[in-house]
Amino acid sequence: MKIAFDVDVLAKQMSINDMVHQVADWGYKYIEQSPHPRINPFYKHPLFSKEAEAEYRQALKETGVEISSFIVVYRWSGPTEEQRQHAVANWKKIIEIAVNMGVPVINTEFSGDPNQQEICNGMWFKSMEELLPIIEREGLRVEVQSHPYDFCELNDEACDLVKSFRSKNLGYVYSASHGFFYDQGKGDVRHMLKYAGDELTHVLFADTYNQTKDCRYILNPPWLNQRGAADVTIHQHTAMGEGEVDFQGIFETLREMDFANRQLKPDAPKVGGDNIACVSYFGFPEKMNKQAPEAREILERELLGK
Numbered sequence: 301m302k303i304a305f306d307v308d309v310l311a312k313q314m315s316i317n318d319m320v321h322q323v324a325d326w327g328y329k330y331i332e333q334s335p336h337p338r339i340n341p342f343y344k345h346p347l348f349s350k351e352a353e354a355e356y357r358q359a360l361k362e363t364g365v366e367i368s369s370f371i372v373v374y375r376w377s378g379p380t381e382e383q384r385q386h387a388v389a390n391w392k393k394i395i396e397i398a399v400n401m402g403v404p405v406i407n408t409e410f411s412g413d414p415n416q417q418e419i420c421n422g423m424w425f426k427s428m429e430e431l432l433p434i435i436e437r438e439g440l441r442v443e444v445q446s447h448p449y450d451f452c453e454l455n456d457e458a459c460d461l462v463k464s465f466r467s468k469n470l471g472y473v474y475s476a477s478h479g480f481f482y483d484q485g486k487g488d489v490r491h492m493l494k495y496a497g498d499e500l501t502h503v504l505f506a507d508t509y510n511q512t513k514d515c516r517y518i519l520n521p522p523w524l525n526q527r528g529a530a531d532v533t534i535h536q537h538t539a540m541g542e543g544e545v546d547f548q549g550i551f552e553t554l555r556e557m558d559f560a561n562r563q564l565k566p567d568a569p570k571v572g573g574d575n576i577a578c579v580s581y582f583g584f585p586e587k588m589n590k591q592a593p594e595a596r597e598i599l600e601r602e603l604l605g606k
Contacts, residue, residue, distance in 0.1 A: 301560035303599050304330035304368040304578040305592060306504070309585050311336045316352060320359035326592040330368035332407075332578045339397075342373050345386075346393045353401075368576050369405035369443075369502070370398055376431075377412035377451055378423035387411075391431050399438050404572040407443040407473050407502055410458065412451030420451035428465065436469045441572025443502045445473035448481045448533035455482035455492040462499050468571050471501030476545045477508040477537050477580065485512030489549040493557065498569035503554065504580040505595065507543030508536040537582040539591045540598060551602040560603045577603060 305328045310319045316338065323331050335342045338352045360366065372394050374387035398406055412420030435442050446458035455474070462472045474496060480487055487510060493500060509516040517534045540547050554560070562568065563575045579595040581588065600606040 301563075301603060302330045302368045302574045302576045303328065303596055303604075304332040304576055305596070306332045306334050306371070306578050306580045306582075307336075308334040308580075309582050309588060313585065316355045317359045320356070320363055320365055324363035324365050326588075327596055328365065328579075328592075330366055330576075332369050332371060332576070332580075333367055333403075334371040335373060340370055340372050340394055343375060343387075343390075345390050346372075346397055348397050356401075367401060367403045368578075369407055370394060370403055372406060372408050373411060374408070375411050376424060376427040377410055377420040379413050379416045379419045381423070384423045384427055388427055388430055391427075392434065395434060395438055395440065398440060404439075405441045405443060405502070405576065407445065409445055409447040410450040410452050410461075411447075414449060414451055414453060417451045424451070424461075432465060432467060432470065436467065439469075439571060441469055441471055441501065441570055443471040443473045445475055445478070445502075445504075446482065447475070448478055448535055453481045453533075454484070455479075456495050458482075459496045459499055468569065470499075471570050471572070472496045472499040473502040473504065474500060475504040475506075475580065476540075476547070476550060477504070477506040477535055477543075479545060480508065480510045480512060481533065481535065485510055487544070487546055489546045490553045493550065493553045497557075498562075500557070500559070500575075501563070501570050501572070502576045502578065503550070503559070504578050505540060505547075505599065506537035506580040506582070507540050507545050507547075508538065510544045511535060537580050538584070539581055539587070540595060554603060 305323050307319050339348045340346050374390045375383040376387035378384045446452045452458050459472055559575055577599050
């Protein structure tokens with residue numbers, strides 16, 4: 301299993317070189333490259349100039365750090381056909397970049413619009429029909445998560461969408477900080493992880509409050525506090541222990557599922573190498589020098605027995 305750090309909290313304020321060196325200083329061997337304005341910006345076409353690539357490769361060489369995965373967010377589920385076509389073009393480019401950089405995994409979100417689920421569902425399947433043959437040809441693993449305000453927000457439905465392809469190149473991402481959206485506030489992490497089963501290849505670790513509880517978040521105008529009625533969604537990516545996520549349940553279930561070793565076996569359910577456990581803390585860069593190493597130590601202890 302690879303323990304990675306999502307560099308979103310660094311990329312907005314550091315050069316690529318400094319970003320990689322900081323992750324190495326915190327004791328991580330792997331970077332999860334979330335959307336970056338010079339590499340894989342949100343919704344827009346990937347960039348990654350030869351200068352950016354050279355800077356990244358040099359920093360990786362200097363530190364011994366590797367890129368475990370790219371995160372991309374594109375409108376491959378529309379809701380308009382023009383958006384979908386742009387997204388497919390973006391996907392083809394990021395696949396090319398991943399292959400060139402030797403990165404075996406790309407993880408992403410369903411995107412779309414929860415108010416137009418039927419249209420977005422159809423758009424997503426249309427995009428997958430075009431992209432999955434390319435993904436399989438290149439030997440990559442693409443992993444999908446349902447994100448708050450996507451056309452699909454529920455864990456079990458998202459898993460069923462992924463499972464429907466029966467592809468070794470398609471996996472599922474479970475994000476702990478989205479879990480209360482995944483089952484509408486129950487927070488039953490054990491059920492959700494077990495339901496994902498062999499599709500589960502990637503877990504994002506961060507805490508959050510349960511948005512379905514009264515006054516956990518306060519929005520104005522007041523009627524938006526009823527979970528937003530799909531007009532707004534709110535969650536956090538804080539340090540483990542700062543919210544209401546059942547991390548004991550997550551760790552116990554992942555150990556039961558042998559998450560740390562499953563992809564290393566001859567009958568591994570997916571391509572793309574090891575499963576990934578990623579620290580996904582955002583919003584508080586001033587706390588990272590303490591929280592990032594602590595999170596790595598927690599994952600090493602709970603999932604690797606170190």
